Amino acid sequence: MSQEQNEKTDAITIRGTSDGLVITLGEGPFGAILSEMKERLESKASFFLGGRVALRVGDRPLSVEQLQALGQAIQECGVTLWAVEGDHPTTQLAVDELGLETHLRSSTLPPPPQPEKIPREEMVGVVVRGTLRSGQAVNHAGHVIIIGDVNPGAEIVASGDVIVWGKLRGIVHAGAIGDEGAVVCALQLVPSQIRIGSHIARPPDRGRLPKDPEIASVQDGGIVVERWEKKR
């Protein structure tokens, strides 16, 4: 309980999950924890606005009043407190009294499953025949080949390469789990947005329509588009 003031940044962790935000309270005096949580929430208030939050308090005993103070602070930032998970019986009673959930849906929150990284040469490809229309998406852990057009509003996410035998006008993400060596090629490469690995690019607002097939890859830390004939 004798945490130094300057270590208080470790006392609070805020994470986004599929169930909303989860705030984990670390050790330290309740007052310090409360004020730090307020500060952290307020600094990103617009980001959290309208969301819901669950608290994980560990074995810290919390009274109804203390929980109410936490709930109030959370409410003031435009976020709703829906669950408090704690091991101490006092806390559990207080939570019950306030009518909040005592368990997050997934009791232990594992980090989001990281798809296994497979070497590009060993990835399996999927072939899609036909036009990919607005609202349609192809997600694949491997290479994606489209025989047809990819219309604006359609989306391809592949952990490997993306090849479009047609016009690519939608959003495309190659190397989606971090393969900067992935490429995107299309007969007409005019995506509304192109991502390779962690890079994002969009075409110039008044770009000319390419007449030849092109290939996009990451070079010198940016996405570069080249004519296929030249690159070959």
Next chain:
Amino acid sequence: MSATVITVTSGKGGVGKTTTAANLSVSLAMLGQRVVAIDADIGLRNLDVVMGLENRIVYDLVDAVEGHCRLRQTLIRDKRLSELYLLPAAQTRDKTAVTPEQMVELCDQLRPDFDFILVDSPAGIEQGYRNAVAPADRVLIVTTPEVSAVRDADRIVGLIEADLKGPPSLIINRLNPEMVQRGQMLSMDDVVEILAIDLIGIVPEDKEIIISSNRGNPVALDGKSAAGLAFRNIAGRIMGQDIAFMPLKGGGSVFDRLARFIRG
């Protein structure tokens, strides 16, 4: 004989679904077909207004589905064409009042007595849309030459294809040839290039549409209206006739026209 169910839909609102449904119903009836036009836009009914039958509604689609009346009692005979009927939507309910299965059953009940059943779909891709498309043998997608309308039409084409409904046909509404010529509007080719489906009609922009909708007198009844002719041509194509697309009169200056003439 069993009727063909044709659903008119678009995704985006305000592109002319109801106008198209009304005019195609009228045009098909003018070709001697027995037609019923169903307004599937429950809660926001308009087809009755555009067809000028608003004040004759007694029972509506939801009444029939819920068994408050017989289906026959909901049908309103058109005041001009004796083989044309309207099945109005309920105005005080919403889309959840009917299910897609009920729409299929309702159309199945009507099929023996008609040649065509035209369903006017609400905008959107939610339940109202699903209700309208469920009974369709054929889907007509209406779009205007605008990027947003084409984007939504593309979404609908994708949904129709996923439903295994067979390829939908496209109607481009409100095309303004002069604006296309000046490069200010998407052309027919631009739209067809993206959507890549069969084009069944192009309806030129026509001020008469607004006047006729307000008066409840579909333009297809007007022998002089260009839009009316376009709708009648679409009806003919639905019947399997081979009708060439109208030459779109490009206005512009004498010089423009001369230039086009020289370029061939």
